[in-house]
Amino acid sequence: MRLECIDNVREMEVLGKSILSDDGQILLKSGVVLTDRYLKKLKTLGVYYIYVEDERLEDVKVEDTELTELKQCAIKSLSRVAKNVSLNGEREVKDSIEKVKSLVEYILDNKDVDKSLNDIKTYDNYTYVHCLDTSIMATFLAASLNINKDKIKELATGAVLHDVGKTKISNKIINKTGKLTEEEFKEIRKHPIYGRDILEKKFYMSDIILKTVSEHHERVDGKGYPYGLKGNNISKYGRIVAICDVYDAVSSDRCYRRRFSPSEAYELILAGSGNAFDEDMIMKFRNTFSVYPLGAKIRLSNGIEGYVSGQNKGYPDRPIIRVFDDYNKSSYKEIDLLKCTNVTVKGLS
Incomplete structure (x- = not known):
């Protein structure tokens, strides 16, 4: 299976990974x-x-049917939460929590990060898929x-509920494509407080959940918001989600900007080590997540192009690359960038 820019996908190719709608339905099913x-x-x-199917990369698998079903359930319940949270929808929120916990249980039992992330975000499903991917990370x-x-x-x-406070903010501000006014920006910066208030007063959430929601925009140098907490005054849960929220957000296309490239997004997180983000957690981040997803076509510094067929744990920017013979598509060689130290990745091809 390969990850392909949609402009390069040819008619009659086969979708390799299902695309979910904003209400958890399958917009397009893998195999179509x-x-x-x-x-x-x-x-x-x-x-x-x-993702599209490619017999040359048939051993590179990123679709997990059971995981997709669990994500569907979680997104459906998240959609209901967003619509009912201001109406004291206690049943919907509890249902959403149970769906998330089932998903987490499955992920912890299987521990396959390559199959768990990189879901396709559309303009419509961005909010829910972003929250879910942040939770999975x-x-x-x-x-x-x-x-x-x-x-x-x-x-x-x-x-998964970290942005629930945005339901208290006008959609005109949330979806604004131009620059926010000072007053609009101040209002946006209140959403962690709004989220904590909603979950604490209406739904009696645990302290861990409340800290995660209220502190996900705090930064270890004290330059975050809404409280300006520093260092270990930010809970470890807030520090974890701060990293995951930013990485997933900048890796996604939004109405007001294009996504960062994989290497740019990764460098942004690493550059924040010790100032914006917890230094020890960034070291774990490097050992957990890879820069380039499986199936992505990348260009190397020596001019060679190939597809990511494997990862090297602890070396996020040194994957294993499968390079095909131009004259015989079934013939290929594997380049392990961990062993080829004189070659680097220049970017997606």
């Missing part, structure tokens, strides 16, 4: 033949990259920090 109509529709939804990062399973479930719940 991509017609011109489907491709045009995906472009109008703001989709720039999709936080789960993996917390596991690498040896946090116990019960606390990870609480953290993951807080992560």
Whole structure:
């Protein structure tokens, strides 16, 4: 399976990974033949990259049917929460929490980061998929920090609800494409407080969830918001989600900007080590997440192009690359960048 820029996908190729809608339904199911109509529709939804089946990379698998079903359930419940949170929808919120905990349980039992992340975000489903991916990243990062399973479930719940406070802010501000006014920016910066208030007063959430929601924009140098907390005065849960929230956000296309490249997003996080983000957690981040997803086509410094077929744990920017013979597509060689130290990745191809 390969990850391909949608402009390079040809008609009659086959979708390799399902795309979810904003209410948890399958917008396009893996295995569907991509017609011109489907491709045009995906472009109008703001989709720039999709997974397509490729017999040359049939051993590179990123779709997990059971995981997709769990994500569907979580997104459906998140959609209901967003619509009912201001109406004291206690049942919907509790249902969402149970769905998230089931998802976390599955992820912790399987621990396959390559299949768990890199879901396709559209303009419509961005909010829910972003919250879910942030939660999944936080789960993996917390596991690498040896946090116990019960606390990870609480953290993951807080992560998936981290932006619930935005339901108290006007959509005109949330969806504004131009520069925010000073007053609008002040209002946006209140959403962690709004979120904590909603969850504490209406739904009696745990302290871990409340800290995760209220502190996900705090920074270890004290330059975050809403409280300007510094260092260890920020809970470890807030520090974990701060990293995951930023990384997933900048890796996604938004109505007001294009996504960062994988290397740019990674460098942004690493550059924040010790100032914006917890230094020890960034070291764990490096050992947990890879820069380039499986199936992505990349260009090397020696001019060679190939597809990511494997990862080297602890070396996020040194994957294993599969390079095909131009004259015989079934013939290929593997380049392990951990062993070829004189070659670097220049970027996506």
